[in-house]
Amino acid sequence: MKGVLGFLVYVCGALAADQAMVEKGRAEEKRSCVGCHGLRIIHVQRLGRGAWERELDKMARWGSVIKEREALLEYLVANHGDDKPAAPLERSANGVGAKK
Numbered sequence: 001m002k003g004v005l006g007f008l009v010y011v012c013g014a015l016a017a018d019q020a021m022v023e024k025g026r027a028e029e030k031r032s033c034v035g036c037h038g039l040r041i042i043h044v045q046r047l048g049r050g051a052w053e054r055e056l057d058k059m060a061r062w063g064s065v066i067k068e069r070e071a072l073l074e075y076l077v078a079n080h081g082d083d084k085p086a087a088p089l090e091r092s093a094n095g096v097g098a099k100k
């Protein structure tokens with residue numbers, strides 16, 4: 001029983017840590033990804049982890065200064081991974097739904 005409880009505490013702790021990491025990444029995106037373009041071009045993507053890694057490498061090469069790269073990567077994979085349903089089409093249209 002003690003073992004089960006310990007395991008649950010461990011799992012909850014791990015999930016909370018993941019969520020904190022994702023939120024850190026969300027903040028990092030607002031800091032390091034909006035200097036040259038809006039968020040829409042990022043949020044309509046559906047990429048796997050490796051593709052997001054290459055995307056971050058490319059943006060860094062182009063001048064983005066990324067401080068919390070690990071957190072940003074976790075955030076992108078969690079919210080805009082290739083396992084997520086396609087972004088609503090109207091958000092791909094120019095200037096529409098650009099807020100998010």
Ligand code: HEC
Binds near residue numbers: 065
């Ligand atoms: C120094 C300028 C700059 C910064 C900062 C920047 N980008 Fe970009 N990004 C570009 C340019 C230029 C393009 C391509 C032009 C376009 O399509 O508007 C682009 C396009 C993209 C695309 C579309 C796919 C592609 O590769 O063309 C994604 C996704 C993207 N950026 C993600 C990010 C992320 C995530 C960050 C934050 C880490 C970021 N960008 C920060 C310049 C930048």
